[in-house]
Amino acid sequence: MASSSARRGLEDEDASTLTFGPDFQDAACLLNSEVALMLESRLTNSAPSTQQKGNFLKAYEYVNRVKTFRDRENTTRARAELDKKKELHGFERVQLGNLCLDEPDEAMKLIPSLQMNRNQLDPGELSDLLATLKSFRQLT
Amino acid sequence: MFFYIEMERDLLLLPQHFGPNINRYLRDKLIEKVEGSCSGRYGFIICVTEVKKIGKGRIREGAGLVTFPVKFGAVVFRPFKGEVLDAKVTVVNKLGFFAEVGPLSVFVSKYLIPTDMRFDPQSNPPSYVSQVSDEQPMRVTVASEVRLKLIGMRIDASEIFAIGSIKEDYLGVL
Numbered sequence: 001m002a003s004s005s006a007r008r009g010l011e012d013e014d015a016s017t018l019t020f021g022p023d024f025q026d027a028a029c030l031l032n033s034e035v036a037l038m039l040e041s042r043l044t045n046s047a048p049s050t051q052q053k054g055n056f057l058k059a060y061e062y063v064n065r066v067k068t069f070r071d072r073e074n075t076t077r078a079r080a081e082l083d084k085k086k087e088l089h090g091f092e093r094v095q096l097g098n099l100c101l102d103e104p105d106e107a108m109k110l111i112p113s114l115q116m117n118r119n120q121l122d123p124g125e126l127s128d129l130l131a132t133l134k135s136f137r138q139l140t
Numbered sequence: 141m142f143f144y145i146e147m148e149r150d151l152l153l154l155p156q157h158f159g160p161n162i163n164r165y166l167r168d169k170l171i172e173k174v175e176g177s178c179s180g181r182y183g184f185i186i187c188v189t190e191v192k193k194i195g196k197g198r199i200r201e202g203a204g205l206v207t208f209p210v211k212f213g214a215v216v217f218r219p220f221k222g223e224v225l226d227a228k229v230t231v232v233n234k235l236g237f238f239a240e241v242g243p244l245s246v247f248v249s250k251y252l253i254p255t256d257m258r259f260d261p262q263s264n265p266p267s268y269v270s271q272v273s274d275e276q277p278m279r280v281t282v283a284s285e286v287r288l289k290l291i292g293m294r295i296d297a298s299e300i301f302a303i304g305s306i307k308e309d310y311l312g313v314l
Contacts, residue, residue, distance in 0.1 A: 013220055013221060014221050014222050015222035015223045015290075016221075020220060023145065023181060023182065024143060024218060024220075027143040027144065027145045028143060028144040028145070029141055029142070029143055030141070030143060030144055030215065034142075035142045035186075035215060038187065038189065038215055039187060039215075042187055042189075053175055054176060054243075055175075055176045055177075055178070055184050055185075055186060055242075055243040056175065056176060056186055056187060058240070058242050058243045059142075059184070059186045059187075059217060059242040059243055061242075062228075062240075062241065062242035063142075065228070066226045091141065091220075094141060095141070095223070095224065098226075099224060099226075099287075106309075106310045109309045109310050110224045110310055110311075111224070112222070
């Protein structure tokens with residue numbers, strides 16, 4: 001029973017229409033750089049003898065490889081910049097921050113929900129945002 | 141994508157741990173039990189960040205064990221269909237390739253690789269190479285970084301397996 005309802009839920013979930021199911025619809029999305037900071041502080045705070053689990057290490061290695069913003073300061077600034085765009089869903093904001101795209105067209109293709117009508121973000125605004133995000137990336 | 145969410149779990153505690161350190165025992169037990177686990181509902185639980193609330197314990201009949209409902213916040217990795225992710229290739233064969241996104245394994249079938257990329261069994265390790273002649277050939281091989289889109293997922297009780305595609309604009313080798 002539980003598995004069939006889980007499967008049904010899964011079929012409804014689709015990032016391109018911003019449907020994430022009951023547990024994640026309003027969950028806080030995290031930038032890879034933010035996850036890197038959180039896991040880093042976890043590693044430094046835990047006793048050196050404690051063994052971290054495989055998933056933790058895999059995630060740690062992954063976020064440190066792909067993170068867009070190298071330090072805490074740039075991550076905070078990027079997050080502040082993204083959160084100014086109230087018309088975007090949290091998922092879209094984080095996708096924009098994580099993928100570090102060059103042009104609005106690329107963003108529209110990779111994040112199809114940006115093309116949905118309810119979004120009032122025009123290409124000019126979007127390219128400004130992408131340029132700002134890029135500058136945080138280069139400052140490092 | 142990574143999310144921060146709040147969850148609730150029931151924890152069993154032995155009577156020998158009742159005492160001034162009970163909260164620490166519960167916390168340790170929670171971390172041991174949920175960190176590194178994977179469920180279809182929440183995805184991969186990477187890290188417990190804080191314990192929000194420990195509810196009233198309930199003694200099990202016939203035994204001294206007590207169940208505590210514990211509310212906590214955690215960082216989880218939960219993939220969604222349609223999401224674009226950067227991944228690292230782990231295995232390449234003639235059917236396609238496997239790539240890793242942190243704890244998640246994604247399979248990209250050869251039908252979801254652009255048709256101008258051919259499997260090259262001669263190379264070591266095996267790879268997919270683009271055939272466009274006027275450019276530097278693009279090569280997908282072990283340890284390559286690719287940008288892919290998740291197009292489907294299979295969720296078991298304790299494992300998530302995803303199917304990805306690099307056959308769209310702006311996807312492929314980074």
